[in-house]
Amino acid sequence: MLKKLISLTLLLILVPVLLVTTVMPALTGLFVRPPVVQALQQAQAQALNIDVTRVRSGWFSSDIHFNATSSIFSDDGQSPVQQSAILHLNHGPILWHLYDSPFALADFQLLPAPDHEQSHFSGSGLLVLSTQGDLSFDAIAGFTAFAGDHWLETSARWPAAKALQGWRPVLPELQLSLAIDADATALLQSPAADALRVYQQQGWAHVANGRARSTIVLQDEHLDINGTVMPLGLFLESQ
Numbered sequence: 583m584l585k586k587l588i589s590l591t592l593l594l595i596l597v598p599v600l601l602v603t604t605v606m607p608a609l610t611g612l613f614v615r616p617p618v619v620q621a622l623q624q625a626q627a628q629a630l631n632i633d634v635t636r637v638r639s640g641w642f643s644s645d646i647h648f649n650a651t652s653s654i655f656s657d658d659g660q661s662p663v664q665q666s667a668i669l670h671l672n673h674g675p676i677l678w679h680l681y682d683s684p685f686a687l688a689d690f691q692l693l694p695a696p697d698h699e700q701s702h703f704s705g706s707g708l709l710v711l712s713t714q715g716d717l718s719f720d721a722i723a724g725f726t727a728f729a730g731d732h733w734l735e736t737s738a739r740w741p742a743a744k745a746l747q748g749w750r751p752v753l754p755e756l757q758l759s760l761a762i763d764a765d766a767t768a769l770l771q772s773p774a775a776d777a778l779r780v781y782q783q784q785g786w787a788h789v790a791n792g793r794a795r796s797t798i799v800l801q802d803e804h805l806d807i808n809g810t811v812m813p814l815g816l817f818l819e820s821q
Contacts, residue, residue, distance in 0.1 A: 607641060607642045607673050608641050608642075608673075610673040610687050610688065611639065611640070611641070611642075611643075611644055611671070611673040611688075613687070614671060614673050614687060614688045614709065615637070615639060615644050615646075615671065615673075618646060618669065618671070619634055619637060619646060622634050622646065622648055622669070630650060630651075630652045630654070631650070631651045631652065632648055632649070632650050632651075633648060633649045633650075633651070634646060634647070634648045635647045635648060635649060642672065642673070643670065643671060643672045643673065644670075644671045644673065645668050645669070645670050645671075646668065646669040646671070647666070647667075647668050647695065648666075648667060648668075648669070649664050649665070649666050649667075650664070650665045650666075650667065651663070651664045651665075652727075653773075654727040654728060654772075654774075655726070655727060656728075657728070657729040658728075658772070659728050659772040659773045659774065660773070665694075665702070665703060666694070666695035666697070667692060667693060667694055667695055667703040668692075668693045668694075668695055669690060669691070669692055669693075670690070670691040670692075670693060671688050671689070671690055672688060672689050672691075673687065673688040686708065686709070686710050686711075687709045687710065687711055687717075688708075688709045689706070689707065689708045689709070690705070690706060690707040690708070690709070690721065691705070691706055692704060692705035692706070692723055702724075702725055702726035702731070703723075703724075703725050704723065704724050704725075705721060705722060705723030705724065706721065706722060706723075707719060707720060707721025707722070707723075708720055708721070711742060715741060715742050715743060716739055716740065716741055716742060717739070717740055717741075717742045717745065718737070718738065718739045719736070719737070719738045720736070720737045720738075721735070721736050721737075722734070722735045722736075723735075727768075728765075728768045728769055728771070728772035728774065729768050729771075729772075730764070730765025730767065730768025730769065731765055732762075732763065732764040732765055733762075733763040733764075734760065734761070734762055734763075735760070735761040735763075736758070736759065736760045736761070737758070737759045738756070738757065738758045738759075739756070739757040739758075740752045740755060740756045740757070741755050753803060753814070754802075754803055756800060756801075757800070757801050758798075758799070758800040758801070759797070759798065759799045759800075760796075760797075760798040760799075761795070761796070761797050761798075762794075762795065762796040762797075762798070763793055763794075763795050764793065764794040764795075765792065765793065765794075766778065766789045766792055766793055766794035767792045769794060778794060781794075781796070782794075784810075785807075785808050785809070785810055786807045786808055786810070787808070788808060796808055800814065
């Protein structure tokens with residue numbers, strides 16, 4: 583009787599452990615990977631063209647290979663230059679992040695492609711599901727543009743359940759912050775010089791010691807750019 587009880591107890595312990603360490607990483611990859619690929623494919627800003635060239639879908643990790651082509655990567659900002667990079671995902675629950683949350687879904691590493699080590703891309707991020715059912719994403723990334731080094735740091739919080747309904751139900755509860763630390767000296771010698779001067783006049787960029795810094799915060803459907811607060815409806819053409 584005691585032997586059966588011990589065996590049953592071990593089985594009850596082993597099954598959840600196997601689910602967490604083997605099945606959950608693959609299921610999390612199926613959940614996390616498609617939105618990331620879609621976001622990269624849709625990142626067709628005016629000066630940036632991203633082409634996803636290959637996706638390696640692994641059980642515990644995945645790699646998204648992409649090329650980014652833009653004139654901002656050239657020293658003079660005139661001729662298009664292609665940079666190749668890899669977005670590496672470890673999808674969880676990631677056991678080594680248990681001290682933060684038992685529901686760390688994925689961590690991200692932005693790396694230059696092995697055959698394009700001259701590419702200046704680097705970054706890392708962590709996606710976590712809190713016990714309150716909110717998704718959070720914290721990341722920092724650096725890159726070279728117009729012969730200068732620039733950094734972006736972002737943090738976002740939004741309800742996981744409402745995210746399945748689209749972005750409008752999420753917007754009232756979305757909290758987003760973005761800190762930009764750019765090389766102002768390089769920008770002022772590039773085609774972006776006029777834009778930087780305009781942003782500086784409007785207070786959207788603070789220039790000091792050769793750096794241009796901006797802090798953008800989105801909360802309660804209001805956008806705060808370096809202390810200038812505007813209703814988000816101004817940008818969405820709604821009340």
